[in-house]
Amino acid sequence: MNKSIIIAGTGSYLPEKIITNHDIAKTVDTSDEWVYTRSGIKERRIAKSEEAASDMALISAKRAIENAKLKPEDIDLVIVTTVTPDMMFPSTACILQAKLGIRNNIPCFDIEAACSGFVYGVEVASKMMKSGYYKNALVVSSEKLSGILDWQDRNTCVLFGDGSGAVVLSTSEEKDVGILDTVLGADGSDTATLKLPAGGSLMPASKETVENRQHFIQMNGREVFKHAVKIMGEKSFEVIERYGITPNEISLLIPHQANTRIIESVAKRLKLPMEKVFVNIEKYGNTSSASIPIALDEALKAGKIKKGDYILFVAFGAGLTWGATLVKWH
Ligand SMILES: CC(C)(COP(=O)(O)OP(=O)(O)OC[C@H]1O[C@@H](n2cnc3c(N)ncnc32)[C@H](O)[C@@H]1OP(=O)(O)O)[C@@H](O)C(=O)NCCC(=O)NCCS
Incomplete structure (x- = not known):
């Protein structure tokens, strides 16, 4: 089709x-x-x-x-x-x-x-x-x-x-509008940096898992930060180049909202001024997979997206997983 x-x-x-x-x-x-x-x-x-x-x-x-x-x-x-x-x-x-x-x-x-x-x-x-x-x-x-x-x-x-x-x-x-192209990836060799260990088949809920606080997120923030900066930058380039446009044609970058410093480094890598980057982390923190669609909804309501604009979503998370999607607004 x-x-x-x-x-x-x-x-x-x-x-x-x-x-x-x-x-x-x-x-x-x-x-x-x-x-x-x-x-x-x-x-x-x-x-x-x-x-x-x-x-x-x-x-x-x-x-x-x-x-x-x-x-x-x-x-x-x-x-x-x-x-x-x-x-x-x-x-x-x-x-x-x-x-x-x-x-x-x-x-x-x-x-x-x-x-x-x-x-x-x-x-x-x-x-x-x-x-x-x-x-x-x-x-x-x-x-x-x-x-x-x-x-x-x-x-x-x-x-x-x-x-x-x-x-x-x-x-x-x-x-030639809408979802133009997406790159997805994962590296399952690094599950320790960000995880919730208990409650699954490996470690079912028990008195010990509750006492050891293993039903909560555990994270090595510095490691996650390093990977996120590298991969979000690389994957943004990959999807942009594969589709055949250049980063300066992006009208709005809507990145996963995990950390302003991660977002700024991705923008810098793409040579995008921060006016072309949507950031609302100040109000909501990291809402995991919900952060991009929340930001997209707010960007549209704020009139930041118009017909013909190239929009880029880029995300990174536990798994480790990542993905970038190029969209042309209709
Ligand atoms: C977590 C994060 C904000 C920490 O920032 P950072 O600049 O890397 O912080 P540093 O590693 O330099 O500092 C850590 C120190 O601050 C301390 N610290 C951690 N959280 C703290 C807090 N809320 N308040 C005060 N101090 C804190 C740590 O104990 C550590 O102290 P130590 O050096 O004495 O051991 C940052 O690494 C980050 O955002 N990582 C990515 C997290 C993420 O996005 N996860 C989800 C991905 S989808």
Whole structure:
């Protein structure tokens, strides 16, 4: 099928509750100055205890469907990307399908590629749509990281937040617009730098895993930082060059929001001025796979994207995983 796959609608949802660096500094040995200068984060949103990934996904998904001027029943594929599914199984995508009240004869599944999940999800959905069998796919990234953070560990608890972002991908007759190209990759030899060790088949939940705080994110921040800077820069170049344009033709870079210093180094590598880079990490922290679709939704609402613009998504996460997607706005 040589139809284009466009982003027909976007939506996002951030929980109301704000926790500032100053709030966190009351319970762990940190400061607003340390967190802001090292990461660019000032505050993050925290979901209610009873609010699950699917509840946040439901709101962002409804907003994206409405923004695409569609109805839930027009959706024929649902992909959720998350490291914080409602439960091990069934998938959060199936739970979301039921909450949206949509048809039961469509595929619904989760993708777990950590912070690269949205880029993976868009690639999988758009390639499935190229088969010609799907017209409108919903890709929703929803993360409740507050539930898997060790609030006694200053190395990690200051960096993450909760939220959800969604897109509706639709087929279009217009040529050479929408999702132009994507590069994906992974290096599974380095699982130790960023992980949540317990609760899976390797280390099922036990009294010991709870006592040893193994149901929380563990991270070697310095290692992650080094890899992220290198790979996000390389993969941005790769997808841009493979499509045959140059970095200065990019109108807006929408990177995974993990750390302002990582984002700035990617921009520098691409020789992009920071005006061409969307950054909202100050308000939300790292919302894992939800960060790019939340940023995309905000960039569109702020009027930062117009027809004909080349947009670049680039992400990096646990796995290690990475991905970059080049989009031409329709
Ligand atoms: C975590 C990160 C902000 C740390 O910044 P950094 O400049 O690398 O920090 P440094 O390694 O120089 O400093 C670490 C020191 O600060 C301390 N520290 C860590 N967290 C702290 C906090 N919240 N407040 C105060 N001090 C803290 C550490 O204990 C360490 O102290 P030590 O040197 O005495 O052992 C940074 O490495 C980072 O963002 N990494 C990537 C993380 C990420 O994006 N993960 C998700 C990827 S998708």
